[in-house]
Amino acid sequence: MHIPLLTARLRRRAAAPPAVRVPPAYAMRRVASREDWAAVRALRFAALAHHQDIPGDATRAFVDGHDARAGTTTFLLSRDGAPHASTRASVAAAGEPGTLPAVLAFPREIERLAAAGRVVEASLTVVDPAVTDVPTAIFHLYRAHMLACAATGAEWLVTAVRDTQIGFYRRVFDMEILTGAERMPGLGAPRVLMGLRPGEQAERLGRRIPLLVVAAADARRFEDEAVVTFEPPCA
Numbered sequence: 001m002h003i004p005l006l007t008a009r010l011r012r013r014a015a016a017p018p019a020v021r022v023p024p025a026y027a028m029r030r031v032a033s034r035e036d037w038a039a040v041r042a043l044r045f046a047a048l049a050h051h052q053d054i055p056g057d058a059t060r061a062f063v064d065g066h067d068a069r070a071g072t073t074t075f076l077l078s079r080d081g082a083p084h085a086s087t088r089a090s091v092a093a094a095g096e097p098g099t100l101p102a103v104l105a106f107p108r109e110i111e112r113l114a115a116a117g118r119v120v121e122a123s124l125t126v127v128d129p130a131v132t133d134v135p136t137a138i139f140h141l142y143r144a145h146m147l148a149c150a151a152t153g154a155e156w157l158v159t160a161v162r163d164t165q166i167g168f169y170r171r172v173f174d175m176e177i178l179t180g181a182e183r184m185p186g187l188g189a190p191r192v193l194m195g196l197r198p199g200e201q202a203e204r205l206g207r208r209i210p211l212l213v214v215a216a217a218d219a220r221r222f223e224d225e226a227v228v229t230f231e232p233p234c235a
Contacts, residue, residue: 047126087125087141105182117155149198151223160191
């Protein structure tokens with residue numbers, strides 16, 4: 001055994017700094033630029049096509065008329081700078097359910113909910129099919145919706161999901177089933193409307209998923225600038 005050579009190798013190994021696993025950097029922003037819209041529409045197409053949820057002859061981008069509606073904001077979630085997932089938040093004032101995408105499939109239920117107060121709808125929530133940790137991506141996306149609920153004082157947060165998603169949304173977000181399955185325009189699979197009452201459930205959800213904790217300052221910043229951050233809650 002060559003002792004000097006072995007000693008030198010051991011010294012180099014000991015001097016090398018230990019590998020540090022850097023957690024992924026998530027960032028979310030309101031979609032405004034042409035580049036962001038292109039990324040969102042491509043994500044939508046990839047995710048919906050992955051679940052066989054749109055016609056095979058559709059263009060490789062997904063868009064509907066609700067993107068440009070007043071009270072609607074689309075968000076792009078990036079991970080380490082790359083497009084990762086997207087969601088859309090629509091807010092309906094009390095008595096004005098027509099701004100929500102789900103009213104096309106569930107008019108009676110949406111009108112009933114909106115008659116009692118503001119409603120926030122989460123729609124077109126999509127995650128890149130290459131992503132392995134889908135729940136974590138959805139938790140980040142739903143911070144935008146909890147901020148929207150806090151900023152507007154919404155009575156309900158609703159979303160229309162495929163039947164294969166019902167268990168996840170019921171188990172993780174404590175959402176209840178509000179309707180039977182109906183067809184949504186432009187989508188292949190039927191959807192079921194689910195919802196939760198933020199005022200009653202936000203605290204419990206925050207204990208389970210800290211990303212969903214919303215402080216008053218966070219809600220004000222979201223209302224003023226549609227900014228979503230993932231720092232610890234501010235006072």
